[in-house]
Amino acid sequence: MAARHSSLLFFTSVLALLAPLLALDIENLGRLKANLDEIINLHSHKLHSDEDGKNTQQSRASDPLQTEHRSWPKDCSEVSAGSPSGVYVIQPTGLHPIVVYCEMNATDGGWTVIQRNQQSTEITWAESWSTYKYGFGNVHTEYWLGTEYIHQICKQKVYEVRFVIWDAANNTKFADYNLFSLEDESQGYRLRLGTYSGLAGDAMTSNSASTVHDNMKFSAKDLDQDTYSGNCASSYGGGWWYSACYSVRLNVKGGITWGSLCNGNCKASAIFIKPASYC
Numbered sequence: 001m002a003a004r005h006s007s008l009l010f011f012t013s014v015l016a017l018l019a020p021l022l023a024l025d026i027e028n029l030g031r032l033k034a035n036l037d038e039i040i041n042l043h044s045h046k047l048h049s050d051e052d053g054k055n056t057q058q059s060r061a062s063d064p065l066q067t068e069h070r071s072w073p074k075d076c077s078e079v080s081a082g083s084p085s086g087v088y089v090i091q092p093t094g095l096h097p098i099v100v101y102c103e104m105n106a107t108d109g110g111w112t113v114i115q116r117n118q119q120s121t122e123i124t125w126a127e128s129w130s131t132y133k134y135g136f137g138n139v140h141t142e143y144w145l146g147t148e149y150i151h152q153i154c155k156q157k158v159y160e161v162r163f164v165i166w167d168a169a170n171n172t173k174f175a176d177y178n179l180f181s182l183e184d185e186s187q188g189y190r191l192r193l194g195t196y197s198g199l200a201g202d203a204m205t206s207n208s209a210s211t212v213h214d215n216m217k218f219s220a221k222d223l224d225q226d227t228y229s230g231n232c233a234s235s236y237g238g239g240w241w242y243s244a245c246y247s248v249r250l251n252v253k254g255g256i257t258w259g260s261l262c263n264g265n266c267k268a269s270a271i272f273i274k275p276a277s278y279c
């Protein structure tokens, strides 16, 4: 008991010493307004590492970051079952560690939350291409994880997506697509969706070419890649996979729209992804 206590004590001091290094290594910590002490898998991860004994301490001292990010989950589906929803560090292949909100309660859990918004948000969402690329907002409330990070996560495996829409009466509706991927930046982060199921309506693959989102490139106010003569992102606010212009608009301050389910008066939205269950 005493040994365990001193080990914990030792560990707490190592954590304090390493905190600034870890903070630097987590690429989007500041951008998403997360604090180290609220990251659920930071503490447990470190305690676990410490059980390896003094050799761990040695290697951590010489190369702490190398030791630390060996075993971060690649997305929230790798967070151990039964863990609570909240802020976690993940490390998609080839990237630095990043913080993200993991939704562990909804159907089967293990969802990586790439977007969350609500009607009363204080975020304007009218950000530049580069701000969308690396994410912004607040991981606890409304945020965009980052178009590049989303692309990198989805490169790892075959992913599915769940759009969660709280309609005008605050009922929760889902739109699931059994495939979800973004092409790389040179291809404009073009969106690729699979087959729809759900009760929210198949608004992303609307049958009108002027309002469809599937197969569209991403546009921001300073990078117009839509199919409209004007600039949808400038006219309508946030960055999105605009055509000319939209049937779905989730990255916006007020006016959240999902097809005809809630046209400008949705209460909130979230976008969840995880590896497709049939893979």
Ligand SMILES: [Ca+2]
Pocket: 224, 225, 226, 227, 228, 229, 230, 231, 232
């Ligand atoms: Ca245009």
